[in-house]
Amino acid sequence: MNNMLRSPSVGPIVGHTTSTSTRIWMRGSEEAPGRTVGVAALYDAKGNYVAKSACYLRLHREYDRTGVVDFTKLKPNTTYSVRIGSLTLDSTDDMANVEDEELLKKLPKAEALCGDLELLIPEESVATFTTYQDAGEKGLSFIFGSCRYPGLLWAAKKADRIFGSIHEKFQSKGAPQFLLMVGDQIYADKIHRQIPLERADTPSEFHERYVTALSSPNMRALLRSVPTYMILDDHEIEDNWxxxxMDRDADKRLLFQTAISAYMSYQWLHCPRNYGPRGEVQDADGDKLFYSFECNGYPFFVMDSRTQRVRDDKDYVLEDNHLLGYPAKPSAPNYQGQIDILCAWLLSQQKKIGDRPKFIVSPSIFVPNGVETAGTDERSRRKKCEDDSWAAFPETRRQLLQTIVSGNIQNVVFLSGDVHCSNLAKITFTHKTTGQLPLRAFCITSSAFYWPWAFADGDPLSxxxxxxLEGDDFDVNDDVIMSYKAYGFEQDDNFTRIDIVGKEIVVQNYDRNGKALGSKTKVTLA
Structure with a gap:
């Protein structure tokens, strides 16, 4: 039987999900020479078509023929599947310029293509997901990690192995709700940013990186069956970006534009996209790369800690460094920086949910700092300014910590990646005259999914x-000092499962084969 539809060339990917909605992403077939549109339909857990759910979706040419479809008005804590494919459209007039909206109006009803959808190979065209529970403190479980080096030549299978183990965790009893990938989903510069060999700098090369990464067998099976949230770090653009x-070099500006276009096509499209041009909250289709979401009543703020960072690499003036772009200033009251939006979000969440954990996703590690940046002498200062983590951005860190202290914001949990060494840190605050404050915060780092050279970096002793004890406390203000203790360092390829049970966060790392690394760590919340 002939089929009018083709399976996605990449995907489908289950993206942003709530208790009543989900977003499904796909990339159209590479075999189609003309314009393509997506076709999708929703099915219940028994495989029955959900009436009137079939629809078309735009596959944006500017986004490498990728697109998303949102299904709404779903039931909480319910399993569904989505069948999705693409339809090739030809025109007899090569000069015709028909807009996508006009074209979609001319097509037959999408229900007419449900039979064709059901003929596509399920492993290439079916996404399965479970909506979240209604909001409320009912516990939470998720898996997160970062840094998937693609592997060279024969090592490509090794780079994909861990995602099979993660997939198994989501198929077992008591499965987590979602997956969080916190940076370096691709390595645009496989060798080194200064070495042209294996370095992406054209649209087709960046697209190839994503197609290869997201189409590996275990990764593809995982992403089409688990709600997944992503955010970029440096290797989506260039090492230590x-x-x-971009401001100093026209070639770097072009590189950035090319890299971000690819990032938006393959990662950003299926994220919430809920902040507008001035940081205002929007229901959908904002233009900022940072975003927020919640699951089971637990809130997450996912930072863009890479594209806006300002660092003085010439004069080593730490006070001129800003991790999240420039903060707001009195002379421009209508504009907010990302750090201001994050601080306002924290204050609103503390008011809304009290001491329940509030998760901040920061691809760059919040703490612990590197030993070379500890101290206050000139050498440490220069090392701080060269650092790729929060140590290089004391003003951004200070504004955030001052908000936590002044707003009495309990149980802030930073989720980080990047450093190829998983660990956990407990953060405390001490008043210089009255002693330790009752505030608690934490940083959990999970890295790397795959990194073949553990001997080269990520040493726990670094x-x-x-x-x-090591001279790395941080002055929050004139009266309060931040301190931390880090432990549980792990260099093996790994991913991390987080479970919130009552007043505890349970942290467990797993190796590439899904075997537990060490024992579970229980963190007591305030």
């Missing part, structure tokens, strides 16, 4: 373990 490179 800062905004100043990090500060006790900030008081």
């Amino acid at each position: 800062v905004k100043g490179r 990090f500060v373990h006790d900030s008081k």
